[in-house]
Amino acid sequence: MNRLGRYLSSMVLAIAVLAMPVTLIAQSTMPPAPYAYTQLDDPQQEAVARELMETLRCLQCQSQSIADSDAPVAGDMRHQVRVRIAAGEHPDEVRAYLISRYGDYISYDPQISTTTWPLFAVPVVLLLLAGLVMWRRLGRKGEAAT
Amino acid sequence: MRQLRITLWIIVVLAAGLFGLFAYQLTQPKDDSVRSAMIGEPLPQFDLEPAFEGRPGLASTDFANGEPQLLNLFGSWCIPCRVEAPQLEALERAGATIHAIALRDQPQDVARFLEIYGNPFTRIGRDDISEIQFALGASGVPETFVIDGSGRIAYQHIGVITERDVPILLQELQRAGSGS
Numbered sequence: 001m002n003r004l005g006r007y008l009s010s011m012v013l014a015i016a017v018l019a020m021p022v023t024l025i026a027q028s029t030m031p032p033a034p035y036a037y038t039q040l041d042d043p044q045q046e047a048v049a050r051e052l053m054e055t056l057r058c059l060q061c062q063s064q065s066i067a068d069s070d071a072p073v074a075g076d077m078r079h080q081v082r083v084r085i086a087a088g089e090h091p092d093e094v095r096a097y098l099i100s101r102y103g104d105y106i107s108y109d110p111q112i113s114t115t116t117w118p119l120f121a122v123p124v125v126l127l128l129l130a131g132l133v134m135w136r137r138l139g140r141k142g143e144a145a146t
Numbered sequence: 147m148r149q150l151r152i153t154l155w156i157i158v159v160l161a162a163g164l165f166g167l168f169a170y171q172l173t174q175p176k177d178d179s180v181r182s183a184m185i186g187e188p189l190p191q192f193d194l195e196p197a198f199e200g201r202p203g204l205a206s207t208d209f210a211n212g213e214p215q216l217l218n219l220f221g222s223w224c225i226p227c228r229v230e231a232p233q234l235e236a237l238e239r240a241g242a243t244i245h246a247i248a249l250r251d252q253p254q255d256v257a258r259f260l261e262i263y264g265n266p267f268t269r270i271g272r273d274d275i276s277e278i279q280f281a282l283g284a285s286g287v288p289e290t291f292v293i294d295g296s297g298r299i300a301y302q303h304i305g306v307i308t309e310r311d312v313p314i315l316l317q318e319l320q321r322a323g324s325g326s
Contacts, residue, residue, distance in 0.1 A: 028223040030250040033275035059180055059285050072250060073286065076276035101283035103183045 028072055035082035036075030042086075049085040052094060053078055055108040065108060179304040182283030189297045190281035194271025197248035198256040204245050204271030210297030214322035216244040216315065217291040218267070219279060221251050222259035224287045226306045231263035233307040238266035240316055246270045247278055249287055290315065294322035 040046040053067035060071040066078050084094045098106045104113070112120055184190075189206045196203040209215055218234065220227040238244055246267040248256050256270070273279060282291065285304055292301035292315065300322040303311060 028221060028250040029252055029255060030274055062178055062180070073276055073279075076250075077280065079275055080277065080280060098280070099183070101183055101280060102180050102285075105180050 032072065032075040033079035035079040037078075038082075040082050040086050045085050046082075048091060049078075049082045052085070052091040053081055056081070056095070056098065057106050057108055059102075059106075180283075180285040181304070182285075182299070182302050184283040184299050185302055187299055189293055189299055190278070192271070192278045192281065194247065194273060194278065197246070197251060197270040197272040198253040198260070200257060200260070200265070201267060201270045204247060204269040206297065208245065208269060209293045210295070212295040213243065214292060214294045214300070214319045216242050216319065217282075217293055218244055218246045219249060219282075219284055219287050219289040219291075220246055221249045221287050222255040223251070224249075227259075227288045228263050230288055230307040231266075233309060233312050234266045235264050236309075236312050237307075237315060240312075242316065242319055243268055247273050249273050249276055249279055292318045292322050 040049060050067065054065050056066045056077065058064045058066050058069040058071055058074040058077070060073050061069050064074070066074040066081070068074075081094055084097070085091070095107055095109070104111065104116075110116055110119070189209055191206050193205040193207075194203050209217070216237065234244060244266050246269070248270055251272060251274075253272075256272075260267075271278075279286075282299070284291075284302075288306055290303040290307060291299055292303075294300045301315075301318040303315060307315065
């Protein structure tokens with residue numbers, strides 16, 4: 001190995017050693033909640049819980065669902081979902097509980113409300129508009145041909 | 147022809163407006179914290195074990211005693227929580243009662259953290275699975291709530307308490323105390 005290579009590898013090692021205690025401190029030493037990474041015994045309930053988890057937003061890494069995220073807080077949210085589903089709650093109830101704490105932001109299942117209705121209305125309006133324009137153009141062309 | 151030109155200009159203006167909106171939104175500072183929907187609501191019921199042997203545990207009933215109090219969420223593993231330690235001390239010196247919930251934390255870690263960074267807390271409960279964090283609608287740590295004398299959540303502060311936030315929190319405490 002040449003000199004530069006050796007120098008670089010010792011630098012990398014030094015950085016790794018320096019960075020290690022910091023990352024160790026930054027992680028909680030608490031083991032994850034019991035149902036963070038453990039599936040429910042009943043496969044049907046697990047499937048229901050799983051489906052719900054995929055439509056709930058992780059608080060920490062907000063572009064991921066709690067099913068996708070490895071953040072500790074996502075694990076704790078999965079535990080909540082599994083425990084509540086196992087206790088017989090309907091997925092809608094679990095979602096409603098989280099929305100009552102965090103607002104609509106926690107849910108990836110958008111609802112029509114006073115703030116979100118334009119999102120649903122605009123595509124319909126645009127489609128109608130496009131249809132109108134096409135109808136007029138084609139209609140006119142048809143008239144011209146006859 | 148004239149009508150076509152007007153239509154084209156309208157499209158240009160609309161497109162320019164859209165890009166203007168993008169430019170504006172992209173240059174705005176991003177606030178991606180998830181706010182609690184529990185502001186104004188009574189504190190959820192909880193009864194937590196002590197986070198370490200130096201302080202008693204924390205229950206929701208410790209709050210409805212007529213006095214507005216602070217509820218701080220922290221973790222010894224949370225680096226920003228160290229940054230706000232002096233500000234919590236300042237709040238305590240100013241007369242605020244501060245209770246805390248330690249999230250996902252081991253007693254020995256909590257003890258060491260408080261030994262190093264100070265302990266302005268009257269009671270500290272432990273929440274090992276973030277259950278009370280979710281019940282409060284808290285997005286993470288550090289986070290601080292003002293709870294009024296009747297046990298209602300009056301105000302939420304997300305993130306580190308900076309020096310600038312200390313007077314704001316004291317003001318919110320006072321407002322919560324004046325029985326709004």
